[in-house]
Amino acid sequence: xxxxxxDTIVRDYWLSKLFFDLQTPAAAxxxxxxxDSVLDRYPLKPEVRLAVVEEDVVALARLxxxxxxxxxxxxxxxxxxxxxxxxxxxxxxxxxxxARG
Amino acid sequence: MARAWESVDRPRREIISATFAELARRFGxxxxxxxxVVSPDHWVNFFxxxxxxxxxxxxxxxxxxPEPWLQHLPYRSITGxxxxxxxxxxxxxxxxxxxxxxxxxELDHGLAIPLWKMGIDPLPPLVPIIVNSIEPPLPSxxxxxxxxxxxxxxxxxxxxxxxxxxxxxxxxxxxIGEHDMGRIDEAFDRDCFEQFxxxxxxxxxxxxxxxxxxxxxGAAEMRNWLVAHGAAQEKGFELLGYHPYPEWYVGCGFAAWxxxxx
Numbered sequence: 001x002x003x004x005x006x007d008t009i010v011r012d013y014w015l016s017k018l019f020f021d022l023q024t025p026a027a028a029x030x031x032x033x034x035x036d037s038v039l040d041r042y043p044l045k046p047e048v049r050l051a052v053v054e055e056d057v058v059a060l061a062r063l064x065x066x067x068x069x070x071x072x073x074x075x076x077x078x079x080x081x082x083x084x085x086x087x088x089x090x091x092x093x094x095x096x097x098x099a100r101g
Numbered sequence: 102m103a104r105a106w107e108s109v110d111r112p113r114r115e116i117i118s119a120t121f122a123e124l125a126r127r128f129g130x131x132x133x134x135x136x137x138v139v140s141p142d143h144w145v146n147f148f149x150x151x152x153x154x155x156x157x158x159x160x161x162x163x164x165x166x167p168e169p170w171l172q173h174l175p176y177r178s179i180t181g182x183x184x185x186x187x188x189x190x191x192x193x194x195x196x197x198x199x200x201x202x203x204x205x206x207e208l209d210h211g212l213a214i215p216l217w218k219m220g221i222d223p224l225p226p227l228v229p230i231i232v233n234s235i236e237p238p239l240p241s242x243x244x245x246x247x248x249x250x251x252x253x254x255x256x257x258x259x260x261x262x263x264x265x266x267x268x269x270x271x272x273x274x275x276x277i278g279e280h281d282m283g284r285i286d287e288a289f290d291r292d293c294f295e296q297f298x299x300x301x302x303x304x305x306x307x308x309x310x311x312x313x314x315x316x317x318x319g320a321a322e323m324r325n326w327l328v329a330h331g332a333a334q335e336k337g338f339e340l341l342g343y344h345p346y347p348e349w350y351v352g353c354g355f356a357a358w359x360x361x362x363x
Binding site for chain 1: 148
């Protein structure tokens with residue numbers, strides 16, 4: 001199998017790290033209580049931090065793994081319907097014609 | 102599935118439960134000394150810091166699923182089979198494969214739910230094999246099939262008689278956290294089963310290389326099926342059930358490989 005379009009997707013490491021860390025219940029609790037101070041520990045680019053604060057699914061979807069993205073919004077208390085409504089407004093990570101090889 | 106079990110109506114839950122029961126019946130007939138489970142890792146053991154393509158769990162014990170909604174499962178500590186696992190690792194290295202090794206994995210819902218729904222308790226000693234199907238670049242489909250060949254070789258070379266069962270989890274089509282989340286591609290899934298049943302190795306690989314990425318990011322877990330298919334020498338695929346339940350966002354497929362088949 002040769003390289004696919006998926007192979008060249010670049011993740012935002014610190015955003016990914018934030019979402020990954022929040023899988024720990026204690027970290028999620030702290031995030032609920034003191035979001036800004038938690039965010040201060042992650043060197044997020046200003047536009048990325050803004051997207052987090054604004055709960056901008058479309059912007060964040062381009063930067064992290066889809067499973068982590070879904071988990072994050074679940075962890076901060078968003079309903080599945082809320083998430084589905086927004087994620088379905090995003091574009092494919094790679095165009096369908098590329099995905100089909 | 103487990104988190105949303107009740108979201109599916111009772112008649113369809115009973116249908117899929119019957120399929121799990123059939124799988125369990127076959128599992129019980131084998132009475133394995135060791136259970137190899139090929140499954141994904143959903144950001145539990147690995148992160149972008151360290152993301153192996155394939156990891157063999159060689160420890161004496163492993164930890165059960167960390168998901169808060171699975172804490173009632175009877176799998177808090179899972180006994181490993183380090184002798185066979187290390188033999189598999191040695192065989193891999195001898196044959197030109199370089200797996201990652203872990204002496205203590207946390208085994209998430211991808212592994213635990215099928216075993217739980219099959220009612221396997223207690224578990225036989227378990228050798229987990231984690232295949233990266235979550236974060237690109239993923240191991241090639243051809244390599245996953247070759248991993249199956251390798252497992253078969255390792256079993257053949259093991260110096261003692263062991264009854265070995267291989268359980269591959271995940272798939273079929275599903276999309277999680279993507280623009281088409283919830284889409285199930287039934288046509289792909291059914292074609293996929295036919296390919297596993299009838300196609301020669303190269304034909305199967307060609308089909309999957311052409312269509313798998315378009316069946317959703319979760320469909321990448323079909324790599325695990327390829328490992329099992331390779332271990333069965335690509336023979337005897339039998340579809341036990343297919344339950345494309347939109348409430349669970351996944352086309353749930355169940356199959357067995359009848360090793361006596363030609």
